Amino acid sequence: MDDPSSRRNRIRDEVNRLEAGGFIGGPGRTSVTSDLSIDESLVLHAIGWEAVELVCGVSTYSIQGTLWNWGSGEIVSASMAHARALGDAVQKLRSECLGVLGHGVVGVHLEVSVERYLVNAVLVGTAVAPIAGGSPPAVPFVSDLSGRDFALLHQAGWDPVGLAHGASFVYAPRRRAMDTVRQSTQNVELTNYTEALYSAREGAMERMQRRASELGAGGVVGVTVSEGPMEFARHAVRFAAWGTAVRRSGRPAVLPPVELVIDLDDEQRAFDPASLRGSGL
């Protein structure tokens, strides 16, 4: 690490040089857009990768013919709409990535909202490519892992291959009238909800794993789940799971010895100026 005075000299020199117009790039060069932090860019660079473009994929699917509150078994149209919306959003993200010659997309931020009549899936991430160039793969990878996680995986000899996802929506059937009356003065297990959630969970996890094996992956890391009753329907529960499917890259794993570090920093009181911006535009 340089000492502070050489750092100071460096920025002074750079400012003076910039005033004289000495910089690399400029008109005629391809611009890079990226939502990676500087740490992520540096760590990607350390393993020989760089950002290319901010890319997105959005898909909205309708849920047809579902009453949400009355029925039993799986709500097939909702599960299908969820799978298709995410699948199409991933496809659009991939084609944007290929359009800028990216080899894959890292740091994908995933937002899925389910409403009574539709499922909306939004994916935003940064397309990346090896600095050395090379032609992009026919199917670029999509990963919700950060740039840092990507680098760690890369070093450990694994590659992300795609987003594995699965969701299941299941009716929690209404109890029979006699049960409702009998249970009105008891605190007992409502087996209809327990069974519905179990069924939804198994359905979703099974789909996610099947998707991963279709992608040729050895496993899924960083799985996120969202579960619970629907906000707009008390007799339907959802379980959705997604994560990054990974496989062995064939490169030897570089696992350096782990070092012990003790920080001497106190917990810092930090102020994030962006918090003033609020949630609006």
Added chain:
Amino acid sequence: MTAGDLPPEAAGRLSSPVFSSGLSVNDFAACLQLGLRPVALVQGYCVMRWSSYGANPPVGYRPVSGYNAYGNPGVGGYRYGGVGPFTGAGYQYGPRANALSTYRCPHYYTSGEHRTWGENYEQSWLTSTWEQGYETARARMVEEAAEAGAHGVVGVVDTSSLLIDRSIREFHMYGTAVVVEGGQRPERVWSSYLAGGRLSKLVESGFMPTEVVAAMASVRTWPVCVTEMLMRGSYVPGGYMGGDPVEITQVADAQMQARRLARDHVKGRLGGHNLHGADLRVAVHEIGEGQTEVDCVLRGTVVRRYRAAEPLPPPRLTVRANG
């Protein structure tokens, strides 16, 4: 405002030997480490009139007797009065000149209230109003910084919100003007959303910030029958019912278009340099069934490379023993 017409108090404040800053203590320390001396908290402000020109119907349509609100012959309503490609005698409604995509009704029959066509279009007047508000606020902030003799503005925060009756939008931007110790007199003041440690790492890795940049895109849908019905969950004639989910293409397209447009607007201003720390924010307003407005703002710092990249050594794994 032009240079030199700042209020007299401002001139006094900016030339005062006592500095003000919006930096946290961490960022302040990191800036000093980097050789940046804060001189003043500078700001820019601009208030713009902000109108979607009514929620319904899109601009270009005007009341014409004989056409209803769905563009079909009927009683009362609207027809196209613009310069779109389909404008012509006997066919007075159709895509606007700035339509991004158009949609046709797949059905064989129409009723008076059936929307036989739909389109997505950019509300370019909102894009340009936003740009003007943002650029003006930024120019005013930079002007204050130049007045204070600064080289750059770090830790920029910009806010934009609707005021009073939602037809006024304010743009507010502030940041800390800094002087580079030993730097030559600047011709142009640079600005950056980053400050402190993160700015320091950016410079160390071979980039200098040029300016903060942001663009807005607003896409509005004018739904065709199928979009409207799917959003409402109602029966779609022609066999959309029956299990298989269908993509609501028009709405999905609008969401993609808004994000792409915002990105393209920003890319158009990069001049071959890079956008660092992109922050994409989207707000979707449901105006009616299928009638959606997708507003998208993309912000970031334009950075230019002054030194070829020097890769860091591969990362080492460490364990923190901080309890």
